[in-house]
Amino acid sequence: MKTARKSIAFQLIAAVLAVELVSSLLVAALSLVYERHIHLSSFDAVLRGRADSVLGAVQDADDVNDNVILDRADLHVPGEDLYEVYDDGVKRLLGRSSNWPAEDAKGLVAAAPAQLAATASNTFSHLKIGRRRYGFVLLHGSRIVDPGEPGGGKVHSITILYGAPSDRVWHAIDSAVEFYAAGSILLLAITGPLIAWLLHRGLLPLRQLAALASGITANDWHFDPPESARTTPELAPLTQALENTLARLERSFVQQRTFVSDAAHELKTAVAVIKSSLQLLSLRPRTVAEWQAGLARCVADAERLEELVGKMLTLARVEDGAVAVGSAQACDLAGCLRRAADELATVAALRSVRIDAVNLSEAMPVPLAAEDCWLVVSNLLLNAIQHSPPESVVEIRMDAETGESPAAIEFSVVDRGEGIDPAVLPYVFDRFYRGDPSRARSTGGAGLGLAIVRGIVEHAGGSIHLASAPGNGTTAIVRLPRAAPIPSHALADSAVSSV
Amino acid sequence: MRVLIVEDEARLAENLAAALREGPGLAVDCAADGLTGDAMAGYRCYDLIVLDLMLPKLDGLALLRRLRGRRDSTPVLILTAKEGKSTIVELLNAGADDYLAKPFDLGELIARAKALIRRGKGAAHPTLSALDLEVNTFEQSVHRNGVAVDLSPTEYRILEYLIYHPRRIFSKRELLEHLYDYNWEHHSNVIEAHVSNLRKKLEAAAPGAEPVIETMRGRGYRLCLGQSA
Numbered sequence: 001m002k003t004a005r006k007s008i009a010f011q012l013i014a015a016v017l018a019v020e021l022v023s024s025l026l027v028a029a030l031s032l033v034y035e036r037h038i039h040l041s042s043f044d045a046v047l048r049g050r051a052d053s054v055l056g057a058v059q060d061a062d063d064v065n066d067n068v069i070l071d072r073a074d075l076h077v078p079g080e081d082l083y084e085v086y087d088d089g090v091k092r093l094l095g096r097s098s099n100w101p102a103e104d105a106k107g108l109v110a111a112a113p114a115q116l117a118a119t120a121s122n123t124f125s126h127l128k129i130g131r132r133r134y135g136f137v138l139l140h141g142s143r144i145v146d147p148g149e150p151g152g153g154k155v156h157s158i159t160i161l162y163g164a165p166s167d168r169v170w171h172a173i174d175s176a177v178e179f180y181a182a183g184s185i186l187l188l189a190i191t192g193p194l195i196a197w198l199l200h201r202g203l204l205p206l207r208q209l210a211a212l213a214s215g216i217t218a219n220d221w222h223f224d225p226p227e228s229a230r231t232t233p234e235l236a237p238l239t240q241a242l243e244n245t246l247a248r249l250e251r252s253f254v255q256q257r258t259f260v261s262d263a264a265h266e267l268k269t270a271v272a273v274i275k276s277s278l279q280l281l282s283l284r285p286r287t288v289a290e291w292q293a294g295l296a297r298c299v300a301d302a303e304r305l306e307e308l309v310g311k312m313l314t315l316a317r318v319e320d321g322a323v324a325v326g327s328a329q330a331c332d333l334a335g336c337l338r339r340a341a342d343e344l345a346t347v348a349a350l351r352s353v354r355i356d357a358v359n360l361s362e363a364m365p366v367p368l369a370a371e372d373c374w375l376v377v378s379n380l381l382l383n384a385i386q387h388s389p390p391e392s393v394v395e396i397r398m399d400a401e402t403g404e405s406p407a408a409i410e411f412s413v414v415d416r417g418e419g420i421d422p423a424v425l426p427y428v429f430d431r432f433y434r435g436d437p438s439r440a441r442s443t444g445g446a447g448l449g450l451a452i453v454r455g456i457v458e459h460a461g462g463s464i465h466l467a468s469a470p471g472n473g474t475t476a477i478v479r480l481p482r483a484a485p486i487p488s489h490a491l492a493d494s495a496v497s498s499v
Numbered sequence: 500m501r502v503l504i505v506e507d508e509a510r511l512a513e514n515l516a517a518a519l520r521e522g523p524g525l526a527v528d529c530a531a532d533g534l535t536g537d538a539m540a541g542y543r544c545y546d547l548i549v550l551d552l553m554l555p556k557l558d559g560l561a562l563l564r565r566l567r568g569r570r571d572s573t574p575v576l577i578l579t580a581k582e583g584k585s586t587i588v589e590l591l592n593a594g595a596d597d598y599l600a601k602p603f604d605l606g607e608l609i610a611r612a613k614a615l616i617r618r619g620k621g622a623a624h625p626t627l628s629a630l631d632l633e634v635n636t637f638e639q640s641v642h643r644n645g646v647a648v649d650l651s652p653t654e655y656r657i658l659e660y661l662i663y664h665p666r667r668i669f670s671k672r673e674l675l676e677h678l679y680d681y682n683w684e685h686h687s688n689v690i691e692a693h694v695s696n697l698r699k700k701l702e703a704a705a706p707g708a709e710p711v712i713e714t715m716r717g718r719g720y721r722l723c724l725g726q727s728a
Binding site: 261264265268269271272273274275276277279280283284297301304 | 510511515517518522581601602
């Protein structure tokens with residue numbers, strides 16, 4: 001029930017019905033006012049007309065004594081009407097209808113004769129006499145007796161109080177209001193289900209969308225929303241959001257799957273090497289020297305497998321976001337670069353490559369754990385050395401942003417190697433990607449180094465990009481945010497730890 | 500017999516080459532990427548190609564398609580680390596003859612390699628015989644008239660190569676191409692010396708019988724099977 005109350009359809013229906021109820025109440029009230037006005041004014045007109053005819057009956061009556069009388073011979077008014085006719089204000093009663101009510105009721109009509117005489121003509125009032133309701137009009141008129149005589153005759157002022165039952169009028173008003181009210185209720189009754197049905201129909205695309213979305217699994221990313229969902233202004237943002245989210249999820253799923261399959265391929269190959277090395281040894285009788293050489297090769301193969309697994313784990317750690325970000329973990333980039341230049345100098349010397357460190361004088365704190373910083377720097381430097389032709393120079397350069405408190409530090413590793421084909425440049429950071437696999441194999445790389453580097457740098461809030469021209473060497477440019485200055489004792493610690 | 504191994508994993512290629520050389524005594528060349536492999540296969544001097552699938556520059560499947568596209572019918576054994584039946588079906592449909600999933604058993608690889616070479620030569624059984632000669636490719640032994648003939652590895656390889664196609668004439672160049680890999684110096688008189696030794700050993704096994712290997716001057720060698728004596 002709670003969920004039903006929260007449903008948009010329920011809320012919409014309730015709101016519409018409430019608005020409709022309020023408006024029907026307003027209609028009923030307005031119709032009451034209007035109908036009352038219309039009916040009562042016509043009733044009053046009728047009342048006046050009848051009062052006039054009573055006055056006419058007084059004016060037309062000829063009495064032999066020149067008295068003013070009420071002649072009922074020509075008076076045709078409904079028998080249920082009440083009237084009273086007075087002469088000279090209300091001093092003398094000329095006559096009244098036969099059904100004029102008892103004294104007590106009469107008292108209500110003409111409680112104070114003086115007051116009645118003073119009341120203006122055409123005053124209407126409503127009274128309840130007995131069980132019936134009556135409308136009354138007060139009419140002042142005059143009757144001139146013998147106008148042709150000298151002195152202008154005698155003027156009698158006539159006062160007529162005329163009443164007629166108004167039950168029918170009130171009934172008409174009531175039934176009109178009732179009609180409007182009943183119509184409104186009927187409308188309400190129809191509107192409820194109709195809106196519910198319309199809403200149900202109107203929300204159909206939404207339900208279709210939901211059904212489509214719920215059909216999506218990790219294996220089936222097919223999401224093809226109907227054209228209506230794309231073109232409906234209300235649904236378009238939702239559809240768009242769903243499509244984008246799904247596309248993103250699918251991409252990362254595919255990436256993950258590719259990674260797993262690539263990892264499996266690498267591991268299988270590594271295992272195949274070890275297995276074939278061992279089987280080759282047992283293929284035929286060997287001398288002790290052959291066994292020893294063979295076993296040494298097997299150990300080397302196993303070490304490569306170990307290294308591969310280690311790199312995969314590092315990558316998993318880096319991509320999990322386990323690299324802590326913040327000033328709590330900071331190390332000196334300049335120190336790290338110097339150390340890498342020193343430690344890899346022998347590796348470089350093997351290939352007759354020289355390492356040139358430029359501008360590494362001052363300490364540059366970066367928000368990286370010492371081992372991660374080492375991974376970044378050593379991977380880039382090793383790459384550069386491996387891709388350098390003999391007798392060339394690998395340059396490490398550091399450029400802090402100028403200004404009082406530079407926010408970022410940039411360092412680059414430049415080699416004079418064969419460069420990277422622009423076509424493959426976008427993929428060099430992909431896991432297991434090798435620009436030249438046969439060559440990378442011989443140097444023991446599995447194509448994970450740059451992926452690890454990028455993972456670390458990006459988690460630290462930095463960026464990395466490669467600038468390369470085939471034949472002209474490659475420059476790896478790493479940009480890292482600057483961390484808070486490191487206390488000198490911590491600096492010493494970070495320089496000691498190694499990977 | 501000469502085998503081409505197209506495999507980018509240097510250590511694996513090394514092991515495979517060593518196993519194929521030591522086991523069935525094949526001549527082995529290695530290519531580290533697809534394009535090199537394709538170029539080497541283009542010489543058509545191989546009796547088997549062992550092909551890795553994930554290769555730099557040109558992947559194994561594409562290489563296979565190129566190979567079959569130019570009507571090269573050299574048997575191809577695929578090495579794959581990929582899972583899934585669809586891949587295997589696709590490979591076989593593209594013209595592969597057999598496949599092995601990594602990590603594989605070296606003994607199985609050698610056996611399959613030998614079977615593929617044999618099939619490629621049109622023989623179903625590992626024992627080949629012609630006239631009074633019997634060559635057991637499994638044991639690498641040769642008998643003439645039931646008498647075992649002790650041959651050096653190269654002599655054996657020459658005889659094995661000839662006996663797959665009795666009566667066909669093999670040029671010295673073809674023998675060189677199919678029996679030696681690039682690690683050897685190519686001198687046609689090496690072949691002449693080996694053939695001469697082979698002839699002597701075969702005659703010693705059956706004194707007085709007709710010579711088995713006939714020299715076609717300027718054209719090459721063939722097994723003569725006695726009819727034209």
